[in-house]
Amino acid sequence: MSSKKADIKVNLENLSRHYGSVAALQDFSLEMTTGEMVSLLGPSGCGKTTVLRILGGLDPNHQGKIFVDGEDITGLPSDKRNMGMVFQAYSLFPNMTVAENVEYGLRVRKINHEVRRKKSMELLEMVHLSHRGNAYPNQLSGGQQQRVALARALAISPKVLLLDEPLSALDAQVRVQIREEIRRIQLETETTTLFVTHDQEEAMSVSDRVGVMNAGQLEQIDSPAVLYNKPKTAFVASFVGVTNRIPAEIDGKGRVRVLNQKIDLSKNSRSAQEGEKVMALVRPENLTLADEFDSESKPGLVITKSFLGPLTKLGVDLGTENLVYINMTSQEARKIEVGNRVALKITSEELMVANG
């Protein structure tokens, strides 16, 4: 693995950004390898855009260092960084046609007309818009505009592609379609990409690694599977995937009492005192229906039953604030109806807890 170090494309070292006394970003570090697609995921206001803008050279007032290809580019202005950006808001130049928009970066670089044309046709083909080259942006749908913006950003063969919630203004169906298109193109062109989103499904479905951010800090960065199965903090556990928050109590000796069961506390969980009231974080697939109503399970009433193809999701009222969701195969769920009384059991061997 000696080539590992040489493979580092982007290295962000201890980035911080303050607005007055408010820290928008604190001590943020991130390494990206060549051709990797990394997503930054987190609630609105957690600092995702700030990271992207600092990397893109649009926010010079920050602390920390930025290396691309091993070169310190911290002081370089945006127009010298060669990074393609796609913004949340529509950003096509309204007075230029689609093709002119895509060619803009090359025109600025004084590339000759024929080469430009060829490149823009190629890219428009890639985003399935080669027939709209002469259209103006206002003649395109939102999804088409963002695809053109993507083509425009790729035209300059960017060192890093920066995507700031490019899909958030689009409707659900288009969103899924375009995110897959982005991933396909990213893999085809082997472009190192930083993708910012607040939608966990979006991040989890198209990235090599996902970094979860909270209040200006990176909580955890890992592959989607690791993030889901081994969250390092309660915040990550509740932000990624569906998580039930079930009232529980710390039982001393590193265990937690929940649904009449005693389960080991995950070593990633924060320390807690005996008797402390907490919320156990339980994935729907880590719950099962008990065969009988015994002292090792918790009874409740089935309130909702959603058929999801091979899986079915039940919403069970345990007398707590929220319904508790449980996943099972649709085969198993056939005998259960809304209104049935059932007993729930936890199958996982350890649990994370959050503040109650």
Added chain:
Amino acid sequence: MKSRIFSATRYLILGLGLIFFIFPVAAAIEFSLRSYGNKGHTFANYSWIFQQEDFFTNITISLKLAVLSAVITLITVVPAVTFLHLEGQRYKRIFEFLAILPLVVPVVSLAIGAQKAMPTFIQNSQYELAFFYVIIAIPYTFQSLNVGLTSIPLKTLVEASRSLGASFGKTVTAVIVPAIRSAINAAIFLAVTLSFGEFTLTSLLHWETFPVWITRVSQGNVLGSIALSMFSLIGAWSLLILVQSLQNVQKQRRAKSQVEEIEEVLT
């Protein structure tokens, strides 16, 4: 049925409007064609205009000043308002207030204050008027540009252009100016018409321009003064129509490429 009544009403209103508008103009034209002593109609009052020796001098000066004001507006007001939108959002309210001050401050104090503030070598030249005209036009030009810049996602466009490798200057000429072209056209048009018609401040500063000259010479010739007004009115209209048709040519070019594009999709 309903829409027919509606469109009939529309034409009625349009007709009334036109009569209201055309009647005084027609009456004035008729009046300007009369001759002293009621001896039928004649173009004598119009040829009188051109016989005035200062006619061409003054109209040339006014046109020059108008063009100069437009140029100054273009190179100072346009970048200033753009900069305000990009970097000075916090101070926007203050500048919006400052921009209407030329309407509020009496012209006399504006004239004297501004005159004193000018460097002497400019004070001695009639071209100093262009600077005053730009200031007087600011309430209108600022507003027009303000609206234009608010209607586009300026910050994002600039950032997109910069990230694609364009310098700030290139971004202004290739992206911002074309995106707010109609607002800039409107601002220039306002600067031109306001400078061309400005009277109060000019005469307070004892300069002679076309409007000042008109007022002076027409004092001795009533019919001649009407002919002059008609002449300037028609002149202004021709200018308007010229600007409009230039804009239309631009629009048609755009529309043409859109039609081609639709044809391309259909075939």
